[in-house]
Amino acid sequence: MTQRIVALSGYFSRTLLRSLTGLIYILLSLAYWRVMFSPDQRTPDASYYILVLAAFGVGLTFLITLTIASRANQAAHVAWIVRLPSRVEYLTAVLLTSVLFATALQLLLAALALFRGPELPLTQIMLIPPIWLALNALTAVLALHATDFVASGWSRIILFGLIAIFLVGQSLNAKSGLTTWLILRVNDLSRSMMGSGWMIIASPLNSFSGWLQQDGPAALSNLFSLPFWPFHAIADAVVAGSFNTSQALAPAVLLLYATLLIMLAADIFANKDMDLTE
Amino acid sequence: MIEISNVTKKYLNLTALDHVTLRIPTGEVIGLLGPNGAGKTTLFKLIAGISSPSGGKIKPANGVWPQIGYKPERLLFPNHLRVHEYLAQVAKLSNLSGSQARHAVDASLAKVNLQSAANKRIKECSKGMRQRLGLAQILIGDPPLLLLDEPSNGLDPSGQSEIYEVIHSLHEAGKTIVMSTHHLPEVTQVCTHLVILNRGQVHYENSMAQAMAAQSHIRIRAHKPLEEFGASLLALHDEIEVKDELIVLKGEAMFMRRQVLVMLLEAGYDVVRVEHNRVSLSEIYAEAVQ
Structure with a gap:
């Protein structure tokens, strides 16, 4: 299995590296370095260095994953796919190539940025790659779910719809438009139920409306924010310059998210009708 | 080798x-025939695992999926690769490495x-080379297990015969082959089994030998109507x-032609003509898809 995955990863890497798209990614990385870490400017802070490169890694991983998945989804590879005992090996090769390629470019940029960059002690340098790698892995899996290569039926609509709901939900507060809209709809429903004599439903709806006007939005916002805790924790720790005990778990939680999403992607990919492009 | 039970595929x-049931026996060459849109390519995709059935099951007879070599009807390649690079990649995916891979490619x-x-480079290759x-x-x-969707498509006659020689040698090497084609003479040459699909259903399935024998017949014409003697011939075999002076032997009854001829001559009839009418594959095909 390892030989097959390595052979496929090598092929995808070589193909991307020798293509115009691969060259564009390399030039994009250099341009990003020139703009964000210009040697003419003053030395950036360590936190700036870590976060700006993390953002670069996330963006680049997303784009590279889309590119490689699109190439992997071509009918030119059908005879190879049929040879594999499991389609998941093919998916693994795409994921592995995307993460490694993007991380390699990120590390190249990181090395360039150290030129007239922040002076980081070795212990702090050792702490940085796991943060970037966890973010890149999660981004690559999310990008895979966004592609025709993995998506099947409504899968990407459901997944990204859920993420959107959580993103919007975490900004809920008592004065937000969404909260006001929700309160009005619940009140309307409550009155309608009361008018029909269905007090057994109207009464809890009335209580729910009251809760939404007081503690509800804050509680819901906290609930929706919970999945995003690792991102906040990493950003806070990087700005503070060190991780406390709970913050140190954040990259591991991101890897857990990535693992769950990989399992979901593998399940979808293994059972879908492959719609290969010509 | 592979059992296809009640398989339906809907898009x-x-x-x-539509509820296709087939058995692909080990070591046989199955010729899959049918008009365009009959479902041949869909069946190949299902066996190859590119698509999943909407209903029914496709499973290996011994519970373990064999490695599959698949040549789709319209085989596309990564055109930037050289021919040997493409094949070397196939070798790596088949768990061959180093000298084994090089030997397999050569x-x-x-x-x-x-x-x-x-x-x-593959992009420089002609259609025949591809x-x-x-x-x-x-x-x-x-x-x-080899799945060949129209293997001789786009080849000139000599190229076609070379391809069919290769298929013949693969059969002799014990491979199980499922192939589709529109070239009926080649099917007769290389296939041991015949399956005719039409509108998603199996309309005909038989071994090639039985398919040809079942539709053939022998006609024996006597010099005068057979009258009462005809009844004793009818009693020999179903x-x-x-009819009048004509005797028709079908199926297994064709093996009784010598006995029938002897009986005729002994009964005092002259035999005017004996015809062995072999049915062509195109007739079987036309009947199955009409």
């Missing part, structure tokens, strides 16, 4: 395969007569027909 409102190129193009390359890639790693 939105289109039923590409052997497959030799088998399809493509050694001269080994260093060519067809040969499609066939070369299925030979690597020695997969026991598949004997008598």
Whole structure:
């Protein structure tokens, strides 16, 4: 299995590296370095260095994953796919190539940025790659779910719809438009139920409306924010310059998210009708 | 080797395969015939695992999926690769490495007569070369099950006969082959089984020998009407027909022709003509898809 995955990863890497798209990614990385870490400017802070490169890694991983998945989804590879005992090996090769390629470019940029960059002690340098790698892995899996290569039926609509709901939900507060809209709809429903004599439903709806006007939005916002805790924790720790005990778990939680999403992607990919492009 | 049980495949409102049940026996060459849109390519995709059935099951008879060599009807390649690079990648995916892989690539190129193009980029290859390359890639790693969707498509007559020679040698090597084609004479030459699909259903399935024998018949014409003697011939076998001076032997009754001739002569009839009418595959096909 390892030989097959390595052979496929090598092929995808070589193909991307020798293509115009691969060259564009390399030039994009250099341009990003020139703009964000210009040697003419003053030395950036360590936190700036870590976060700006993390953002670069996330963006680049997303784009590279889309590119490689699109190439992997071509009918030119059908005879190879049929040879594999499991389609998941093919998916693994795409994921592995995307993460490694993007991380390699990120590390190249990181090395360039150290030129007239922040002076980081070795212990702090050792702490940085796991943060970037966890973010890149999660981004690559999310990008895979966004592609025709993995998506099947409504899968990407459901997944990204859920993420959107959580993103919007975490900004809920008592004065937000969404909260006001929700309160009005619940009140309307409550009155309608009361008018029909269905007090057994109207009464809890009335209580729910009251809760939404007081503690509800804050509680819901906290609930929706919970999945995003690792991102906040990493950003806070990087700005503070060190991780406390709970913050140190954040990259591991991101890897857990990535693992769950990989399992979901593998399940979808293994059972879908492959719609290969010509 | 593979059992296909009650398989249905639907694409939105289109039923590409409708309750298809087939057995693909080990070591046989199955010729899959049918008009365009009959469901042949869909069946190949299901066996190859590119698509999943909407209903029914496809499973290996011994519970373990064999490695599959698949040549789709319209085989596309990563055009930037050289011929030998493409085949080397197939070898790696077939768990071959180093000298084993190189040997497998060389052997497959030799088998399809493509050694001269080994260093060519695939985009520079002609259509015939691509067809040969499609066939070369299925030979690597020695997969026991080969799926060939129109293997001779786009080849000139000599190229076609070379391809069918390769298929014949693969059969002799014990491979199980499922192939589709529109060239009926080649089916007669290389296939041991015949399956005719039409509108997603199996309309005909038989071994090639039985298919040809079942539809053939022998006509014996006497010099005068057989009258009462005809009844004694009818009693010999169910598949004997008598009408006036004509006797028709079908199916297994064809093996009784010598006995019938002797009886006729002994009864004092002269035999005017004996005809062995062999039915062609195109007649079987036409009857199955009409």
